[in-house]
Amino acid sequence: MPLRPDLIDILRNEAAPIVILTGAGISKESGLHTFRDPDGIWAKYDISEVATPDAFIANPDLVHHFYNDRRAGLLDPAVQPNAAHLALAKLEAEWPGDVLLVTQNIDDLHGRAGSQNLIHMHGELQKIRCTHCDLLTDWRDDLTKETRCPSCSKSGGLRPHVVWFGEMPLEMERIYAALGSCGLFISIGTSGNVYPAAGFVQIAHEEGAAETVELNLEPSSGATLFDHSAYGAATDLVPKFVAALLKTSD
Numbered sequence: 298m299p300l301r302p303d304l305i306d307i308l309r310n311e312a313a314p315i316v317i318l319t320g321a322g323i324s325k326e327s328g329l330h331t332f333r334d335p336d337g338i339w340a341k342y343d344i345s346e347v348a349t350p351d352a353f354i355a356n357p358d359l360v361h362h363f364y365n366d367r368r369a370g371l372l373d374p375a376v377q378p379n380a381a382h383l384a385l386a387k388l389e390a391e392w393p394g395d396v397l398l399v400t401q402n403i404d405d406l407h408g409r410a411g412s413q414n415l416i417h418m419h420g421e422l423q424k425i426r427c428t429h430c431d432l433l434t435d436w437r438d439d440l441t442k443e444t445r446c447p448s449c450s451k452s453g454g455l456r457p458h459v460v461w462f463g464e465m466p467l468e469m470e471r472i473y474a475a476l477g478s479c480g481l482f483i484s485i486g487t488s489g490n491v492y493p494a495a496g497f498v499q500i501a502h503e504e505g506a507a508e509t510v511e512l513n514l515e516p517s518s519g520a521t522l523f524d525h526s527a528y529g530a531a532t533d534l535v536p537k538f539v540a541a542l543l544k545t546s547d
């Protein structure tokens with residue numbers, strides 16, 4: 298267990314606010330691909346061709362195809378929240394202090410698991426927005442450049458509600474405020490390659506004076522920045538870690 302029991306007691310007694318950052322690794326055992334593992338999404342697609350605003354201008358058909366495939370994959374009945382998603386929802390419900398879950402993932406598995414204080418900093422796969430009229434709406438079907446906006450009826454302006462490279466991640470002010478005042482920061486299933494998320498550990502450490510914990514399959518790019526760490530599959534590590542924080546059995 299990465300945190301000593303006496304440290305857990307102090308955090309519990311102080312009702313220390315917790316900020317959790319998750320990445321693609323937490324959804325891997327639900328059947329969704331990570332990005333940078335050998336079998337990951339970036340092994341099949343070139344980032345610059347599908348995950349930048351310029352890519353969407355240059356080849357909207359390819360970008361729509363990329364997200365249509367992933368949106369359809371999320372509707373596969375086999376893709377369900379796993380024990381790690383469920384454990385984090387339990388932590389939010391039972392921890393004596395605030396728990397903010399910030400996910401880089403665009404899947405909806407944290408929400409389905411029951412997490413409520415949740416920020417999708419890189420957007421949501423099952424939402425689209427219209428660049429003509431700013432409509433933001435739920436969307437579960439395929440999207441093409443011919444699809445008409447349900448609000449302004451124009452075509453060509455609808456895009457996935459995701460954050461591409463070079464775009465500002467969502468709700469950053471709220472995230473920075475929480476990082477600056479948390480007592481515990483936990484990073485789960487992320488390789489630590491993408492900023493600003495990769496820098497959260499330093500902000501939590503320096504501004505929040507937080508204890509920082511990494512739970513990942515293997516040491517991330519920022520592994521040495523964490524005070525505590527444990528390595529293994531999220532469905533094994535996260536329920537055990539949450540049980541230790543809540544002093545229950547997993």
Ligand code: BJW
Binds near residue numbers: 333401529
């Ligand atoms: C398991 C497991 C199991 C496997 N159990 N674990 C500073 C320095 C340098 C560059 C920059 C910088 N600041 C900004 C930049 C530019 C850029 C950037 O970071 N570039 C880097 C490549 C260097 N960042 C941006 O452009 C961002 N915007 C921005 O910075 O705006 C300006 C700004 C300035 C100041 C403050 C605030 C803002 C936007 C980034 C957008 C990222 N978008 C993507 C794609 C869109 C969504 C989508 O299609 O899904 O988001 S890229 C992709 O990477 C996706 C992910 O959310 C993101 C992170 O990936 P993640 O989750 O870490 O996945 P992997 O695959 O990398 O790692 C998985 C991990 O799980 C691995 O470690 C495995 O071992 C592990 N694992 N199985 C536990 N079972």
